[in-house]
Amino acid sequence: MLFNSFAFIVFFPIVVACxxxxxxxxxxxxxxxxxxxFYMSWEPKxxxxxxxxxxxxxxxxxxxxxxxxxxxRKLFLVLSVVLCFTLLFVFKYFHFAYSSLQSLAGLFGxxxxxPSFSILLPVGISFFTFQAxxxxxxxxxKDVEAEKNFFRYALFVAFFPQLVAGPIERSRNLLKQIRGxxxxxxxxxxxxxxxxxxxxxxxxxKMIISDRAKMVVDAVYDPAVCSEFKGFIPAVATVLFAVxxxxxxxxxxxxxxxxxxxxxxxxxxxxxxxxxxxxxRDFWSRWHISLTQWFRDYLYxxxxxxxxxxxxxxxxxxxxxxxxxxxxxxxxxFVVWGVLHGILRILDDLTSGLRTKIYGKIANLNSVSxxxxxxxxxxxxxxxxxxxxxxxxxxxxxxxxxxxxxNWNPWVFTDGTMFSTGMDFKEWNVLFVALLxxxxxxxxxxxxxxxxxxxxxxxxxxxxxxxxxxxxxVLVFGIYGFxxxxxxxxxxxx
Numbered sequence: 221m222l223f224n225s226f227a228f229i230v231f232f233p234i235v236v237a238c239x240x241x242x243x244x245x246x247x248x249x250x251x252x253x254x255x256x257x258f259y260m261s262w263e264p265k266x267x268x269x270x271x272x273x274x275x276x277x278x279x280x281x282x283x284x285x286x287x288x289x290x291x292x293r294k295l296f297l298v299l300s301v302v303l304c305f306t307l308l309f310v311f312k313y314f315h316f317a318y319s320s321l322q323s324l325a326g327l328f329g330x331x332x333x334x335p336s337f338s339i340l341l342p343v344g345i346s347f348f349t350f351q352a353x354x355x356x357x358x359x360x361x362k363d364v365e366a367e368k369n370f371f372r373y374a375l376f377v378a379f380f381p382q383l384v385a386g387p388i389e390r391s392r393n394l395l396k397q398i399r400g401x402x403x404x405x406x407x408x409x410x411x412x413x414x415x416x417x418x419x420x421x422x423x424x425x426k427m428i429i430s431d432r433a434k435m436v437v438d439a440v441y442d443p444a445v446c447s448e449f450k451g452f453i454p455a456v457a458t459v460l461f462a463v464x465x466x467x468x469x470x471x472x473x474x475x476x477x478x479x480x481x482x483x484x485x486x487x488x489x490x491x492x493x494x495x496x497x498x499x500x501r502d503f504w505s506r507w508h509i510s511l512t513q514w515f516r517d518y519l520y521x522x523x524x525x526x527x528x529x530x531x532x533x534x535x536x537x538x539x540x541x542x543x544x545x546x547x548x549x550x551x552x553x554f555v556v557w558g559v560l561h562g563i564l565r566i567l568d569d570l571t572s573g574l575r576t577k578i579y580g581k582i583a584n585l586n587s588v589s590x591x592x593x594x595x596x597x598x599x600x601x602x603x604x605x606x607x608x609x610x611x612x613x614x615x616x617x618x619x620x621x622x623x624x625x626x627n628w629n630p631w632v633f634t635d636g637t638m639f640s641t642g643m644d645f646k647e648w649n650v651l652f653v654a655l656l657x658x659x660x661x662x663x664x665x666x667x668x669x670x671x672x673x674x675x676x677x678x679x680x681x682x683x684x685x686x687x688x689x690x691x692x693x694v695l696v697f698g699i700y701g702f703x704x705x706x707x708x709x710x711x712x713x714x
Protein backbone atom coordinates (compact mmCIF):
# COMPACT_ATOMS: atom_id res chain seq x y z
CA MET A 221 0.00 0.00 0.00
CA LEU A 222 1.53 3.28 -1.11
CA PHE A 223 1.25 6.49 0.90
CA ASN A 224 0.30 8.25 -2.34
CA SER A 225 -2.58 5.89 -3.13
CA PHE A 226 -6.33 6.05 -2.66
CA ALA A 227 -6.13 2.89 -0.56
CA PHE A 228 -3.95 4.65 2.04
CA ILE A 229 -6.20 7.73 2.06
CA VAL A 230 -9.00 5.37 3.16
CA PHE A 231 -6.85 3.10 5.36
CA PHE A 232 -5.15 5.73 7.51
CA PRO A 233 -8.23 7.63 8.81
CA ILE A 234 -9.93 4.33 9.69
CA VAL A 235 -6.84 3.16 11.60
CA VAL A 236 -6.54 6.46 13.45
CA ALA A 237 -10.25 6.68 14.28
CA CYS A 238 -10.33 3.15 15.71
CA UNK A 239 -7.04 3.77 17.54
CA UNK A 240 -8.49 6.85 19.24
CA UNK A 241 -11.75 5.30 20.40
CA UNK A 242 -10.65 1.84 21.54
CA UNK A 243 -9.49 1.02 25.11
CA UNK A 244 -5.89 1.98 25.87
CA UNK A 245 -4.83 -1.56 26.71
CA UNK A 246 -5.55 -2.94 23.24
CA UNK A 247 -4.32 -0.05 21.10
CA UNK A 248 -1.01 -1.74 20.34
CA UNK A 249 -2.85 -4.87 19.20
CA UNK A 250 -4.91 -2.78 16.79
CA UNK A 251 -1.81 -1.04 15.41
CA UNK A 252 -0.09 -4.42 15.00
CA UNK A 253 -3.04 -5.78 12.98
CA UNK A 254 -3.12 -2.62 10.88
CA UNK A 255 0.64 -2.80 10.31
CA UNK A 256 0.53 -6.39 9.07
CA UNK A 257 -2.42 -5.56 6.83
CA PHE A 258 -0.47 -2.60 5.46
CA TYR A 259 2.59 -4.75 4.73
CA MET A 260 0.75 -7.77 3.39
CA SER A 261 -1.21 -5.63 0.94
CA TRP A 262 1.90 -5.86 -1.27
CA GLU A 263 2.44 -9.62 -1.04
CA PRO A 264 0.59 -11.56 1.68
CA LYS A 265 3.12 -14.39 1.93
CA UNK A 266 5.90 -12.00 2.94
CA UNK A 267 4.04 -11.32 6.15
CA UNK A 268 5.56 -14.67 7.19
CA UNK A 269 9.05 -13.29 6.51
CA UNK A 270 8.34 -10.26 8.69
CA UNK A 271 6.95 -12.54 11.38
CA UNK A 272 10.01 -14.81 11.11
CA UNK A 273 12.49 -11.95 11.61
CA UNK A 274 10.36 -10.74 14.50
CA UNK A 275 10.22 -14.17 16.14
CA UNK A 276 13.95 -14.84 15.81
CA UNK A 277 15.01 -11.51 17.27
CA UNK A 278 12.36 -11.59 20.02
CA UNK A 279 13.50 -15.02 21.23
CA UNK A 280 17.15 -14.01 20.92
CA UNK A 281 16.64 -10.86 22.98
CA UNK A 282 14.77 -12.85 25.61
CA UNK A 283 17.50 -15.52 25.65
CA UNK A 284 20.30 -12.96 25.91
CA UNK A 285 18.72 -11.29 28.92
CA UNK A 286 17.97 -14.53 30.73
CA UNK A 287 21.39 -16.13 30.11
CA UNK A 288 23.93 -15.80 32.90
CA UNK A 289 26.96 -17.01 30.94
CA UNK A 290 28.60 -14.63 28.50
CA UNK A 291 29.22 -17.44 26.02
CA UNK A 292 25.53 -18.26 25.87
CA ARG A 293 24.58 -14.60 25.51
CA LYS A 294 26.98 -14.24 22.62
CA LEU A 295 25.63 -17.44 21.04
CA PHE A 296 22.09 -16.03 21.02
CA LEU A 297 23.39 -12.81 19.51
CA VAL A 298 25.37 -14.53 16.77
CA LEU A 299 22.55 -16.94 15.88
CA SER A 300 19.98 -14.17 15.53
CA VAL A 301 22.29 -11.93 13.47
CA VAL A 302 23.31 -14.81 11.21
CA LEU A 303 19.72 -15.99 10.70
CA CYS A 304 18.43 -12.48 9.93
CA PHE A 305 21.24 -11.65 7.53
CA THR A 306 20.93 -15.07 5.90
CA LEU A 307 17.29 -14.29 5.12
CA LEU A 308 18.35 -10.89 3.82
CA PHE A 309 21.00 -12.50 1.63
CA VAL A 310 18.63 -15.10 0.19
CA PHE A 311 15.91 -12.64 -0.70
CA LYS A 312 18.04 -9.66 -1.73
CA TYR A 313 21.54 -10.75 -2.66
CA PHE A 314 21.41 -14.35 -3.85
CA HIS A 315 20.91 -13.57 -7.53
CA PHE A 316 23.50 -10.78 -7.38
CA ALA A 317 26.06 -13.12 -5.82
CA TYR A 318 25.22 -15.93 -8.23
CA SER A 319 25.44 -13.70 -11.32
CA SER A 320 28.78 -12.35 -10.07
CA LEU A 321 30.04 -15.93 -9.75
CA GLN A 322 28.77 -16.64 -13.26
CA SER A 323 30.75 -13.70 -14.62
CA LEU A 324 33.85 -14.77 -12.70
CA ALA A 325 33.53 -18.35 -13.93
CA GLY A 326 33.17 -17.05 -17.48
CA LEU A 327 36.55 -15.34 -17.22
CA PHE A 328 38.14 -18.75 -16.64
CA GLY A 329 36.33 -20.41 -19.52
CA UNK A 330 33.74 -22.25 -17.46
CA UNK A 331 30.11 -21.45 -16.88
CA UNK A 332 27.33 -21.76 -14.36
CA UNK A 333 23.75 -22.42 -15.35
CA UNK A 334 21.08 -19.92 -14.44
CA PRO A 335 19.24 -20.62 -11.17
CA SER A 336 15.98 -22.46 -11.69
CA PHE A 337 13.98 -20.16 -9.44
CA SER A 338 13.37 -16.46 -8.94
CA ILE A 339 12.63 -14.54 -5.76
CA LEU A 340 10.57 -11.38 -5.49
CA LEU A 341 12.37 -8.83 -3.32
CA PRO A 342 10.19 -8.19 -0.22
CA VAL A 343 9.56 -4.46 0.11
CA GLY A 344 11.47 -2.82 2.97
CA ILE A 345 13.36 -5.97 3.97
CA SER A 346 16.62 -4.10 4.66
CA PHE A 347 14.84 -1.60 6.90
CA PHE A 348 12.99 -3.97 9.22
CA THR A 349 15.91 -6.43 9.31
CA PHE A 350 18.33 -3.71 10.43
CA GLN A 351 15.84 -2.42 12.99
CA ALA A 352 15.33 -5.88 14.48
CA UNK A 353 19.06 -6.70 14.52
CA UNK A 354 19.77 -3.36 16.16
CA UNK A 355 17.36 -4.29 18.96
CA UNK A 356 19.16 -7.59 19.63
CA UNK A 357 22.52 -5.84 19.78
CA UNK A 358 21.09 -3.22 22.15
CA UNK A 359 19.83 -5.98 24.46
CA UNK A 360 23.23 -7.71 24.32
CA UNK A 361 24.96 -4.43 25.22
CA LYS A 362 22.41 -3.93 28.02
CA ASP A 363 21.35 -0.62 26.53
CA VAL A 364 17.70 -1.73 26.73
CA GLU A 365 15.77 -4.44 28.48
CA ALA A 366 14.40 -7.27 26.39
CA GLU A 367 10.72 -6.85 25.59
CA LYS A 368 8.69 -9.60 27.25
CA ASN A 369 5.42 -8.90 25.42
CA PHE A 370 5.77 -10.44 21.95
CA PHE A 371 2.99 -8.33 20.44
CA ARG A 372 4.51 -5.06 21.62
CA TYR A 373 7.84 -6.10 20.16
CA ALA A 374 6.18 -7.20 16.93
CA LEU A 375 4.66 -3.73 16.63
CA PHE A 376 8.13 -2.20 17.09
CA VAL A 377 9.40 -4.18 14.10
CA ALA A 378 6.27 -3.74 11.95
CA PHE A 379 5.01 -0.24 12.84
CA PHE A 380 3.42 0.65 9.51
CA PRO A 381 4.37 4.33 9.00
CA GLN A 382 8.11 3.58 8.98
CA LEU A 383 8.08 -0.14 8.16
CA VAL A 384 9.12 -0.15 4.52
CA ALA A 385 11.40 2.89 4.16
CA GLY A 386 12.37 4.01 7.62
CA PRO A 387 13.59 5.85 9.47
CA ILE A 388 15.35 2.85 10.99
CA GLU A 389 14.19 3.32 14.54
CA ARG A 390 16.12 2.39 17.66
CA SER A 391 14.61 0.43 20.49
CA ARG A 392 15.50 3.25 22.89
CA ASN A 393 13.05 5.48 21.04
CA LEU A 394 10.18 3.66 19.35
CA LEU A 395 10.00 0.54 21.53
CA LYS A 396 10.06 2.74 24.63
CA GLN A 397 7.04 4.64 23.29
CA ILE A 398 5.20 1.41 22.45
CA ARG A 399 5.82 0.14 25.97
CA GLY A 400 4.16 3.28 27.29
CA UNK A 401 1.44 3.43 24.66
CA UNK A 402 -1.28 3.66 27.30
CA UNK A 403 0.23 6.96 28.42
CA UNK A 404 0.72 8.52 24.98
CA UNK A 405 -1.10 11.79 24.42
CA UNK A 406 -3.90 11.33 21.91
CA UNK A 407 -6.80 13.54 20.97
CA UNK A 408 -4.26 16.36 21.24
CA UNK A 409 -5.46 18.85 18.64
CA UNK A 410 -2.14 20.66 18.27
CA UNK A 411 -0.34 17.35 17.88
CA UNK A 412 -2.81 16.28 15.19
CA UNK A 413 -2.35 19.61 13.40
CA UNK A 414 1.42 19.25 13.51
CA UNK A 415 1.26 15.73 12.15
CA UNK A 416 -1.08 16.77 9.34
CA UNK A 417 1.22 19.66 8.33
CA UNK A 418 4.25 17.36 8.27
CA UNK A 419 2.35 14.84 6.14
CA UNK A 420 1.25 17.56 3.72
CA UNK A 421 4.85 18.73 3.33
CA UNK A 422 5.85 15.14 2.57
CA UNK A 423 3.16 14.86 -0.10
CA UNK A 424 4.33 18.12 -1.68
CA UNK A 425 7.89 16.82 -1.85
CA LYS A 426 6.86 13.47 -3.30
CA MET A 427 3.98 14.24 -5.65
CA ILE A 428 4.81 17.72 -6.90
CA ILE A 429 8.61 17.70 -6.96
CA SER A 430 9.95 14.14 -6.98
CA ASP A 431 7.47 12.55 -9.37
CA ARG A 432 7.81 15.53 -11.72
CA ALA A 433 11.64 15.38 -11.73
CA LYS A 434 11.35 11.64 -12.31
CA MET A 435 9.88 12.22 -15.79
CA VAL A 436 13.08 13.91 -17.01
CA VAL A 437 15.41 11.54 -15.16
CA ASP A 438 13.75 8.43 -16.57
CA ALA A 439 13.75 9.86 -20.10
CA VAL A 440 17.45 10.78 -20.09
CA TYR A 441 18.71 7.74 -18.15
CA ASP A 442 16.77 5.26 -20.31
CA PRO A 443 19.49 2.83 -21.50
CA ALA A 444 17.86 2.62 -24.92
CA VAL A 445 18.29 6.34 -25.67
CA CYS A 446 20.71 7.77 -23.08
CA SER A 447 23.57 7.87 -25.62
CA GLU A 448 21.63 10.48 -27.59
CA PHE A 449 21.88 13.05 -24.78
CA LYS A 450 25.09 15.00 -24.25
CA GLY A 451 26.37 18.00 -22.33
CA PHE A 452 23.86 19.95 -20.35
CA ILE A 453 20.98 17.51 -20.78
CA PRO A 454 22.53 14.61 -18.80
CA ALA A 455 23.91 17.20 -16.35
CA VAL A 456 20.41 18.60 -15.75
CA ALA A 457 19.00 15.06 -15.47
CA THR A 458 21.63 14.16 -12.86
CA VAL A 459 20.87 17.27 -10.81
CA LEU A 460 17.17 16.43 -11.08
CA PHE A 461 17.89 12.90 -9.89
CA ALA A 462 19.59 14.41 -6.84
CA VAL A 463 16.38 16.40 -6.34
CA UNK A 464 14.19 13.37 -7.06
CA UNK A 465 15.82 10.99 -4.60
CA UNK A 466 15.96 13.63 -1.86
CA UNK A 467 12.34 14.72 -2.18
CA UNK A 468 11.15 11.12 -2.72
CA UNK A 469 12.90 9.70 0.35
CA UNK A 470 12.41 12.76 2.54
CA UNK A 471 8.79 12.92 1.36
CA UNK A 472 8.20 9.36 2.57
CA UNK A 473 9.94 10.15 5.85
CA UNK A 474 7.85 13.24 6.52
CA UNK A 475 4.62 11.37 5.76
CA UNK A 476 5.75 8.63 8.16
CA UNK A 477 6.72 11.12 10.87
CA UNK A 478 3.48 13.06 10.44
CA UNK A 479 1.28 9.96 10.49
CA UNK A 480 3.06 8.74 13.63
CA UNK A 481 2.75 12.17 15.26
CA UNK A 482 -1.03 12.12 14.77
CA UNK A 483 -1.14 8.88 16.76
CA UNK A 484 1.16 10.24 19.47
CA UNK A 485 4.46 8.67 18.39
CA UNK A 486 7.65 10.64 17.75
CA UNK A 487 9.96 9.19 15.10
CA UNK A 488 13.52 10.37 14.63
CA UNK A 489 14.35 12.87 11.93
CA UNK A 490 16.06 11.31 8.90
CA UNK A 491 17.10 14.41 6.93
CA UNK A 492 18.54 17.79 7.81
CA UNK A 493 19.07 19.93 4.68
CA UNK A 494 21.63 17.53 3.13
CA UNK A 495 22.23 19.58 -0.02
CA UNK A 496 23.28 22.55 2.10
CA UNK A 497 26.16 20.50 3.51
CA UNK A 498 29.63 22.03 3.25
CA UNK A 499 31.58 18.75 3.02
CA UNK A 500 31.05 15.05 2.40
CA ARG A 501 31.36 14.43 6.11
CA ASP A 502 28.71 17.09 6.74
CA PHE A 503 26.52 15.57 4.03
CA TRP A 504 26.46 12.20 5.77
CA SER A 505 25.50 13.83 9.06
CA ARG A 506 22.42 15.19 7.26
CA TRP A 507 21.45 12.43 4.79
CA HIS A 508 19.62 9.23 5.84
CA ILE A 509 20.60 9.96 9.42
CA SER A 510 19.10 6.76 10.86
CA LEU A 511 21.18 4.53 8.56
CA THR A 512 24.34 6.57 9.18
CA GLN A 513 23.89 6.19 12.93
CA TRP A 514 23.12 2.48 12.57
CA PHE A 515 26.36 1.84 10.67
CA ARG A 516 28.29 4.02 13.12
CA ASP A 517 27.02 2.20 16.22
CA TYR A 518 26.80 -1.37 14.93
CA LEU A 519 29.62 -1.58 12.36
CA TYR A 520 32.12 1.31 12.49
CA UNK A 521 32.61 1.33 16.26
CA UNK A 522 32.77 -2.51 16.60
CA UNK A 523 35.40 -2.52 13.83
CA UNK A 524 37.50 -0.25 16.01
CA UNK A 525 36.27 3.16 14.92
CA UNK A 526 39.09 5.68 15.22
CA UNK A 527 40.66 4.03 18.25
CA UNK A 528 43.32 1.94 16.47
CA UNK A 529 45.27 4.45 14.45
CA UNK A 530 44.62 6.39 11.28
CA UNK A 531 45.04 3.48 8.88
CA UNK A 532 42.42 1.40 10.68
CA UNK A 533 40.17 4.45 10.95
CA UNK A 534 40.21 5.03 7.20
CA UNK A 535 39.89 1.32 6.45
CA UNK A 536 36.85 1.18 8.73
CA UNK A 537 35.33 4.20 6.98
CA UNK A 538 35.94 2.55 3.61
CA UNK A 539 34.33 -0.72 4.75
CA UNK A 540 31.28 1.06 6.16
CA UNK A 541 30.65 2.99 2.95
CA UNK A 542 31.19 -0.07 0.75
CA UNK A 543 28.69 -2.02 2.86
CA UNK A 544 26.34 0.96 2.75
CA UNK A 545 26.47 0.87 -1.04
CA UNK A 546 25.65 -2.83 -1.02
CA UNK A 547 22.83 -2.22 1.47
CA UNK A 548 21.24 0.14 -1.05
CA UNK A 549 21.10 -2.38 -3.85
CA UNK A 550 22.28 -5.78 -5.04
CA UNK A 551 24.38 -4.51 -7.94
CA UNK A 552 27.97 -3.43 -8.46
CA UNK A 553 27.07 0.14 -9.39
CA PHE A 554 25.61 0.61 -5.91
CA VAL A 555 28.85 -0.69 -4.42
CA VAL A 556 30.80 1.78 -6.58
CA TRP A 557 28.53 4.56 -5.31
CA GLY A 558 29.31 3.59 -1.72
CA VAL A 559 33.03 3.25 -2.41
CA LEU A 560 33.12 6.68 -4.07
CA HIS A 561 31.57 8.24 -0.99
CA GLY A 562 34.04 6.35 1.18
CA ILE A 563 36.98 7.69 -0.83
CA LEU A 564 35.56 11.22 -0.80
CA ARG A 565 34.97 10.97 2.96
CA ILE A 566 38.57 9.84 3.57
CA LEU A 567 40.01 12.53 1.27
CA ASP A 568 37.84 15.08 3.03
CA ASP A 569 39.40 14.11 6.35
CA LEU A 570 42.98 13.83 5.03
CA THR A 571 42.98 17.22 3.31
CA SER A 572 40.94 19.14 5.89
CA GLY A 573 43.89 20.92 7.48
CA LEU A 574 45.60 21.74 4.18
CA ARG A 575 42.40 23.07 2.64
CA THR A 576 41.72 25.25 5.68
CA LYS A 577 45.20 26.83 5.37
CA ILE A 578 44.84 27.44 1.63
CA TYR A 579 41.30 28.78 1.87
CA GLY A 580 42.29 30.97 4.80
CA LYS A 581 44.79 32.79 2.58
CA ILE A 582 42.44 33.44 -0.31
CA ALA A 583 39.02 33.80 1.30
CA ASN A 584 37.15 34.72 4.46
CA LEU A 585 36.22 31.34 5.92
CA ASN A 586 33.27 32.85 7.77
CA SER A 587 31.77 34.62 4.77
CA VAL A 588 28.49 33.62 3.15
CA SER A 589 30.17 33.46 -0.26
CA UNK A 590 32.71 30.92 0.99
CA UNK A 591 29.97 28.79 2.52
CA UNK A 592 28.09 28.87 -0.79
CA UNK A 593 31.28 27.78 -2.54
CA UNK A 594 31.62 24.83 -0.13
CA UNK A 595 27.98 23.88 -0.64
CA UNK A 596 28.28 23.95 -4.43
CA UNK A 597 31.51 21.94 -4.35
CA UNK A 598 30.00 19.30 -2.08
CA UNK A 599 26.85 19.13 -4.20
CA UNK A 600 28.97 18.64 -7.34
CA UNK A 601 30.74 15.57 -5.94
CA UNK A 602 27.50 14.18 -4.51
CA UNK A 603 25.91 14.47 -7.96
CA UNK A 604 28.85 12.69 -9.63
CA UNK A 605 28.32 9.81 -7.20
CA UNK A 606 24.54 9.85 -7.82
CA UNK A 607 25.23 8.97 -11.47
CA UNK A 608 26.43 5.53 -10.35
CA UNK A 609 23.43 5.17 -8.04
CA UNK A 610 20.90 5.96 -10.77
CA UNK A 611 22.52 4.22 -13.73
CA UNK A 612 21.65 0.60 -14.39
CA UNK A 613 25.30 -0.42 -14.75
CA UNK A 614 28.80 0.86 -14.14
CA UNK A 615 29.30 1.18 -17.90
CA UNK A 616 26.22 3.34 -18.32
CA UNK A 617 27.37 5.54 -15.43
CA UNK A 618 30.77 6.20 -16.98
CA UNK A 619 29.05 6.86 -20.31
CA UNK A 620 26.75 9.43 -18.72
CA UNK A 621 29.69 11.20 -17.06
CA UNK A 622 31.68 11.23 -20.29
CA UNK A 623 28.78 12.67 -22.29
CA UNK A 624 28.13 15.25 -19.57
CA UNK A 625 31.61 16.74 -19.84
CA UNK A 626 31.81 16.68 -23.63
CA ASN A 627 29.93 18.56 -26.32
CA TRP A 628 28.65 21.43 -24.19
CA ASN A 629 25.42 22.68 -25.72
CA PRO A 630 23.96 25.64 -23.78
CA TRP A 631 21.41 26.31 -26.52
CA VAL A 632 19.32 23.36 -25.29
CA PHE A 633 17.89 25.78 -22.72
CA THR A 634 16.54 28.10 -25.43
CA ASP A 635 15.82 25.97 -28.50
CA GLY A 636 13.14 23.78 -26.93
CA THR A 637 15.32 20.67 -26.61
CA MET A 638 14.69 20.43 -22.86
CA PHE A 639 10.98 20.07 -23.57
CA SER A 640 11.70 16.75 -25.29
CA THR A 641 13.01 15.18 -22.09
CA GLY A 642 9.67 14.37 -20.47
CA MET A 643 8.23 17.74 -19.38
CA ASP A 644 6.63 20.59 -21.29
CA PHE A 645 6.93 24.32 -20.53
CA LYS A 646 4.18 24.30 -17.89
CA GLU A 647 5.67 21.33 -16.04
CA TRP A 648 9.12 22.94 -15.98
CA ASN A 649 7.62 26.11 -14.50
CA VAL A 650 5.76 24.14 -11.81
CA LEU A 651 8.96 22.28 -10.93
CA PHE A 652 10.98 25.49 -10.80
CA VAL A 653 8.55 27.18 -8.40
CA ALA A 654 8.37 24.04 -6.24
CA LEU A 655 12.16 23.88 -6.07
CA LEU A 656 12.28 27.50 -4.92
CA UNK A 657 9.79 26.55 -2.19
CA UNK A 658 12.00 23.61 -1.14
CA UNK A 659 15.13 25.77 -1.13
CA UNK A 660 13.47 28.43 1.03
CA UNK A 661 12.26 25.77 3.49
CA UNK A 662 15.73 24.21 3.74
CA UNK A 663 17.50 27.56 4.14
CA UNK A 664 15.07 28.55 6.88
CA UNK A 665 15.70 25.26 8.63
CA UNK A 666 19.46 25.69 8.30
CA UNK A 667 19.14 29.14 9.87
CA UNK A 668 17.11 27.76 12.77
CA UNK A 669 13.74 29.10 11.63
CA UNK A 670 10.99 26.57 12.42
CA UNK A 671 8.41 27.27 9.73
CA UNK A 672 6.14 24.53 11.03
CA UNK A 673 5.82 26.09 14.48
CA UNK A 674 5.36 29.55 12.97
CA UNK A 675 2.55 28.15 10.86
CA UNK A 676 0.91 26.45 13.84
CA UNK A 677 1.10 29.64 15.91
CA UNK A 678 -1.12 31.51 13.44
CA UNK A 679 -4.85 32.02 13.84
CA UNK A 680 -7.02 29.05 12.95
CA UNK A 681 -8.68 30.80 9.97
CA UNK A 682 -5.36 31.70 8.35
CA UNK A 683 -3.66 28.34 8.91
CA UNK A 684 -6.77 26.41 7.89
CA UNK A 685 -6.94 28.37 4.64
CA UNK A 686 -3.21 27.85 4.02
CA UNK A 687 -3.51 24.12 4.73
CA UNK A 688 -6.42 23.80 2.30
CA UNK A 689 -4.39 25.65 -0.33
CA UNK A 690 -1.54 23.18 0.22
CA UNK A 691 -3.91 20.23 -0.23
CA UNK A 692 -5.33 21.80 -3.37
CA UNK A 693 -1.82 22.32 -4.78
CA VAL A 694 -1.10 18.62 -4.30
CA LEU A 695 -4.41 17.66 -5.91
CA VAL A 696 -3.90 20.01 -8.88
CA PHE A 697 -0.15 19.76 -9.47
CA GLY A 698 0.60 16.31 -8.07
CA ILE A 699 1.59 13.65 -10.59
CA TYR A 700 -1.01 10.90 -11.03
CA GLY A 701 -1.67 8.03 -13.39
CA PHE A 702 1.61 6.17 -12.90
CA UNK A 703 1.68 2.41 -12.52
CA UNK A 704 2.82 0.91 -9.21
CA UNK A 705 6.55 0.90 -10.04
CA UNK A 706 6.48 4.51 -11.18
CA UNK A 707 4.44 5.77 -8.23
CA UNK A 708 6.28 3.88 -5.50
CA UNK A 709 9.04 5.39 -3.42
CA UNK A 710 12.63 4.82 -4.52
CA UNK A 711 13.79 3.36 -1.22
CA UNK A 712 11.10 0.66 -1.27
CA UNK A 713 13.51 -1.44 -3.33
CA UNK A 714 16.06 -1.42 -0.52
